[in-house]
Amino acid sequence: MLRFFVAMTVLLISTASFASPVQRLAEAVRIQTISYQERERIDYAQFQRLNDYLRVSYPLVFARLQVETVSDYSLLLRWPGSDDSLKPILFTAHTDVVPVEPGTEDDWAHPAFAGVVADGRIYGRGTLDDKLGVMGLLEAAEQLLAEGFVPRRGIVFAFGHDEEISGEQGAASLAARMRELDLHFEWMVDEGGMLLSDNPLLPDRPMAMVNVAEKGYLTITLVATGEGGHSSNPPRISTIGRLSNALARIEANPFEPRLVGPVEAMFETIAPYVGQPERFVFNNLWLTGGIVASRMDDERLTLPFVRTTTALTMINAGVKENVVPQRAEAKVNFRLLPGDTAEGVVEYIREVINDPQVTISYDPWENVPPISDHQAAGFQVISEAVTAVYPEAVVTPSLLTATTDTRHYIGLSDNQYRFHGVMMSAGQASSIHGTNEFIDVRSYEKSILIAREMLRRGAR
Ligand SMILES: [Zn+2]
Numbered sequence: 484m485l486r487f488f489v490a491m492t493v494l495l496i497s498t499a500s501f502a503s504p505v506q507r508l509a510e511a512v513r514i515q516t517i518s519y520q521e522r523e524r525i526d527y528a529q530f531q532r533l534n535d536y537l538r539v540s541y542p543l544v545f546a547r548l549q550v551e552t553v554s555d556y557s558l559l560l561r562w563p564g565s566d567d568s569l570k571p572i573l574f575t576a577h578t579d580v581v582p583v584e585p586g587t588e589d590d591w592a593h594p595a596f597a598g599v600v601a602d603g604r605i606y607g608r609g610t611l612d613d614k615l616g617v618m619g620l621l622e623a624a625e626q627l628l629a630e631g632f633v634p635r636r637g638i639v640f641a642f643g644h645d646e647e648i649s650g651e652q653g654a655a656s657l658a659a660r661m662r663e664l665d666l667h668f669e670w671m672v673d674e675g676g677m678l679l680s681d682n683p684l685l686p687d688r689p690m691a692m693v694n695v696a697e698k699g700y701l702t703i704t705l706v707a708t709g710e711g712g713h714s715s716n717p718p719r720i721s722t723i724g725r726l727s728n729a730l731a732r733i734e735a736n737p738f739e740p741r742l743v744g745p746v747e748a749m750f751e752t753i754a755p756y757v758g759q760p761e762r763f764v765f766n767n768l769w770l771t772g773g774i775v776a777s778r779m780d781d782e783r784l785t786l787p788f789v790r791t792t793t794a795l796t797m798i799n800a801g802v803k804e805n806v807v808p809q810r811a812e813a814k815v816n817f818r819l820l821p822g823d824t825a826e827g828v829v830e831y832i833r834e835v836i837n838d839p840q841v842t843i844s845y846d847p848w849e850n851v852p853p854i855s856d857h858q859a860a861g862f863q864v865i866s867e868a869v870t871a872v873y874p875e876a877v878v879t880p881s882l883l884t885a886t887t888d889t890r891h892y893i894g895l896s897d898n899q900y901r902f903h904g905v906m907m908s909a910g911q912a913s914s915i916h917g918t919n920e921f922i923d924v925r926s927y928e929k930s931i932l933i934a935r936e937m938l939r940r941g942a943r
Pocket residue numbers: 577612613646674
């Protein structure tokens with residue numbers, strides 16, 4: 484039995500190490516580490532399987548780095564540097580993925596969890612978000628270890644297992660553990676930025692968006708209460724009518740568009756690479772900023788960069804067609820531009836609604852990471868890593884319009900950046916959390932090269 488076990492282990496290890504990075508990513512996709520909002524639905528055995536798979540796939544990493552499992556399934560890997568006086572650097576990613584929306588399974592070109600490699604692509608849920616991050620960093624570290632690389636500056640990897648449902652167990656616990664270890668980082672890189680191949684402003688060059696800030700998050704709950712009763716004798720204003728009125732006002736009074744620092748920095752960075760009149764416009768944002776903001780506001784794709792967005796997302800009232808409910812409730816989700824506060828948004832919404840019979844409550848998202856410095860050393864390292872692999876790329880700071888685990892790491896690092904070196908088109912980016920998520924094989928291979936360069940140059 485023992486011999487059989489040893490033989491199996493050897494076989495597992497050898498098949499893992501003979502596989503290519505592409506095959507390993509495909510295999511990681513097959514392990515269904517799905518996060519569900521209802522945590523009792525989560526199959527944690529899959530998370531254990533993935534961690535076991537990482538261990539056999541990256542033997543040098545798991546033998547030479549200090550490995551800790553935090554909160555059962557999240558991983559903390561520490562690679563000590565040779566110079567203790569230097570602050571370490573932190574690389575983060577997450578192992579969980581979102582489910583496939585029921586009813587859309589057949590819309591995929593290849594099943595979401597089959598890990599099919601075809602047409603120069605790896606298909607599947609998690610290829611872009613965010614197994615490429617975890618696997619790409621580990622591939623890079625394994626290669627560097629095999630080459631005998633010794634970092635001067637310490638390197639830490641932190642892989643959370645519940646980013647898609649808040650990161651409260653994964654990233655939050657990893658951050659707590661790092662505080663306990665008294666770690667403080669020169670800079671860190673999380674997911675949330677990439678190379679865009681088809682930016683209309685830069686038709687001939689890929690644009691690497693290294694996000695230095697992300698938007699805040701706020702959900703407001705509106706409740707209208709009032710007289711209910713039989714629908715044969717209705718009140719003049721129903722709770723549903725009152726609530727609908729409030730919601731219509733909210734939607735009709737969006738926040739004003741404006742350019743914030745990271746977006747201005749993006750335009751200033753690309754200015755030298757565009758023709759006139761754009762170059763003039765981007766070089767003189769003090770004069771043209773208002774026009775640029777309102778242009779971006781006209782397009783659904785660019786609107787989130789220039790505006791605190793308002794999204795009516797839930798509504799609930801009534802239990803029977805012939806009963807007027809006494810209570811109607813709705814939720815509105817806002818994504819805040821840097822500089823806007825939850826209190827400010829709520830104040831504005833209160834004025835817009837102007838109805839004391841609609842009560843407002845909210846759960847502010849406490850931790851919005853501050854804007855990081857795009858002139859600091861970490862940004863420079865990322866920028867050099869990108870251009871070492873894509874010499875034609877323009878590397879710009881930008882604003883992430885979604886949220887990441889990054890907020891859990893506030894205070895641990897002087898600067899927080901968001902970037903994985905994968906190239907994609909704008910259309911492909913919309914497959915994240917959607918249908919037909921895939922990564923180009925070549926792009927994945929290059930993202931590993933970028934990760935290598937970030938580790939190597941960052942730890943110098
Ligand atoms: Zn993600």
